[in-house]
Amino acid sequence: MTALEVLATGPLVLVEDAGRPGLAAVGVGRSGAADRTAHRLGARLAGHPEERAALEVLLGGLTVRALGRLTVALTGAPAPATLDGRPVAHATLVDVPDGATLTLGMPATGLRTYLTVRGGIDVPPVLGSRSTDTLSGLGPPAVEVGDVLPVGAACGRFPTVDHAAHPSVRRAGPMLLEVLPGPRAAWVGGWDTGLGGLLEGARVVDGETDRVGLRLSGSAIERDAAWRGVELPSEGMVRGAVQVPPSGEPVLFLADHPVTGGYPVVGVLTASACDRAAQLRPGNAVRLIRAPAAG
Amino acid sequence: MTGAGRAGVAVEVLPVGDEGLLLEVADLDAVLALEGTLRAAVAAGGRASRGVTDVVPGARTVLLLTEAGADLPALRAAVLALSESVRVERGSVGGPGEEAAPTSPEVQIAVRYDGPDLDEVAARTGLSRAEVVTAHTGMPWRVAFGGFAPGFAYLVGGDPRLEVPRRDRPRPSVPAGAVGLAGTFSGVYPRSSPGGWQLLGTTDAVLWDVDRAPPALLGSGTTVRFVDVEATS
Numbered sequence: 001m002t003a004l005e006v007l008a009t010g011p012l013v014l015v016e017d018a019g020r021p022g023l024a025a026v027g028v029g030r031s032g033a034a035d036r037t038a039h040r041l042g043a044r045l046a047g048h049p050e051e052r053a054a055l056e057v058l059l060g061g062l063t064v065r066a067l068g069r070l071t072v073a074l075t076g077a078p079a080p081a082t083l084d085g086r087p088v089a090h091a092t093l094v095d096v097p098d099g100a101t102l103t104l105g106m107p108a109t110g111l112r113t114y115l116t117v118r119g120g121i122d123v124p125p126v127l128g129s130r131s132t133d134t135l136s137g138l139g140p141p142a143v144e145v146g147d148v149l150p151v152g153a154a155c156g157r158f159p160t161v162d163h164a165a166h167p168s169v170r171r172a173g174p175m176l177l178e179v180l181p182g183p184r185a186a187w188v189g190g191w192d193t194g195l196g197g198l199l200e201g202a203r204v205v206d207g208e209t210d211r212v213g214l215r216l217s218g219s220a221i222e223r224d225a226a227w228r229g230v231e232l233p234s235e236g237m238v239r240g241a242v243q244v245p246p247s248g249e250p251v252l253f254l255a256d257h258p259v260t261g262g263y264p265v266v267g268v269l270t271a272s273a274c275d276r277a278a279q280l281r282p283g284n285a286v287r288l289i290r291a292p293a294a295g
Numbered sequence: 296m297t298g299a300g301r302a303g304v305a306v307e308v309l310p311v312g313d314e315g316l317l318l319e320v321a322d323l324d325a326v327l328a329l330e331g332t333l334r335a336a337v338a339a340g341g342r343a344s345r346g347v348t349d350v351v352p353g354a355r356t357v358l359l360l361t362e363a364g365a366d367l368p369a370l371r372a373a374v375l376a377l378s379e380s381v382r383v384e385r386g387s388v389g390g391p392g393e394e395a396a397p398t399s400p401e402v403q404i405a406v407r408y409d410g411p412d413l414d415e416v417a418a419r420t421g422l423s424r425a426e427v428v429t430a431h432t433g434m435p436w437r438v439a440f441g442g443f444a445p446g447f448a449y450l451v452g453g454d455p456r457l458e459v460p461r462r463d464r465p466r467p468s469v470p471a472g473a474v475g476l477a478g479t480f481s482g483v484y485p486r487s488s489p490g491g492w493q494l495l496g497t498t499d500a501v502l503w504d505v506d507r508a509p510p511a512l513l514g515s516g517t518t519v520r521f522v523d524v525e526a527t528s
Contacts, residue, residue: 022348023349024349024358024360025351026445026511027444027445027503027511127505135444136486136503138445180313181310183310229460231478233353233355234477234478234480235354236360237358238315241311247463249464258443258444258488258489260442260443262461262478262491263491270312271313271314
């Protein structure tokens with residue numbers, strides 16, 4: 001059996017896969033990797049199915065020892081990493097000899113780095129998934145020092161691509177997040193008029209950010225006069241939903257969002273914008289812009 | 296008052312980004328009818344199921360979640376075609392004063408009415424704190440649908456005087472066992488989570504236990520009676 005022995009953790013290390021879709025009616029959300037693009041890239045580099053689980057490492061700080069020879073890849077936030085003290089590249093397949101130690105430092109930008117091990121992290125699934133849902137508490141507990149995480153059997157052919165190009169430097173200024181119309185756009189004056197100011201100016205990620213969602217401070221979103229004081233009957237929520245409570249301070253839902261909610265969703269981030277939003281740190285500036293497809 | 300069903304249900308299809316559609320209908324009866332039809336279509340693998348990964352009922356809506364790249368215009372057309380065959384059973388959900396079906400399970404939930412929003416609910420309803428408690432415990436509630444979080448059940452059919460809006464700003468953290476009101480619903484938070492409901496009190500009842508079968512204490516159709524622990528001690 002091959003495994004990862006955990007020698008140190010940073011602020012938070014979770015096991016995440018593609019999530020557990022299909023259970024919302026009993027209140028179980030999909031959850032899964034917060035940055036699906038990064039998780040998927042890791043799976044592709046490792047040459048295993050996207051349903052396999054990886055480690056989602058918040059702000060680095062993880063040190064693991066290989067029990068058996070492993071093949072790994074790091075994707076997502078570019079945490080500087082070393083293998084037995086020697087630097088290893090990001091978004092590249094890395095051969096880890098038995099007993100070698102892999103250490104992740106703090107990424108200069110972004111929040112979540114994915115450590116994918118070929119074969120996947122093979123802890124017992126809960127309701128069909130190995131993802132930790134931080135809102136519901138379902139799935140494996142957070143990874144702790146001393147854990148020995150089993151690695152699944154490699155399947156499929158050995159990958160032929162061993163490196164993926166990735167932007168090493170982000171453009172300056174606020175991160176641009178593309179938005180599509182939400183079901184309750186009319187509540188803030190409609191899509192054509194700019195969603196009550198949501199699409200104007202920069203907003204800043206508030207300190208209260210986690211896998212459930214993040215609050216965006218900035219000018220308050222004005223509710224249209226016709227909808228003031230109106231209560232929305234609870235309805236299903238989606239990842240990427242931009243919800244506007246009466247306070248006017250928008251909330252953006254990430255992977256562990258509640259499956260239903262009662263504040264109007266005026267816009268929804270595209271899936272790819274949602275993955276980038278999952279890499280935002282408190283204090284980062286963002287601008288919400290119309291997604292090209294929305295015209 | 297279960298009446299003859301009528302064929303067809305009016306559905307408004309609302310956009311919800313690039314991985315879903317929100318279907319709005321007139322009321323909860325129509326939601327349950329449409330949800331049932333959609334689930335059957337998904338199980339049968341029909342056109343209205345292509346790319347659908349989840350069906351999420353709400354008070355007046357059914358959310359369809361899809362995989363990335365699903366053909367949403369085609370799904371929309373398929374759903375609208377399907378909606379013409381949906382039959383809505385009137386009174387399938389308990390209203391005030393309606394007798395529950397004799398077979399429906401009943402659960403008693405003991406509550407300490409010490410919630411932070413008791414005064415606010417009293418002010419908004421024109422009742423005293425004691426009258427709010429009496430109203431909440433006086434009539435049986437019934438599970439309409441689940442959602443929000445594992446084990447959370449939207450309860451309907453309680454005292455109509457208790458209709459209050461959600462809080463203006465949601466709390467980042469509501470404790471497990473918190474008993475709240477929002478709109479015409481009551482509910483119990485199964486575990487600590489963010490939430491915007493008006494909180495009346497707390498219970499020690501375990502709403503969700505993944506090692507229990509079924510994990511949810513309040514399944515569909517369950518009758519719920521809230522009991523004031525102060526009154527019984």
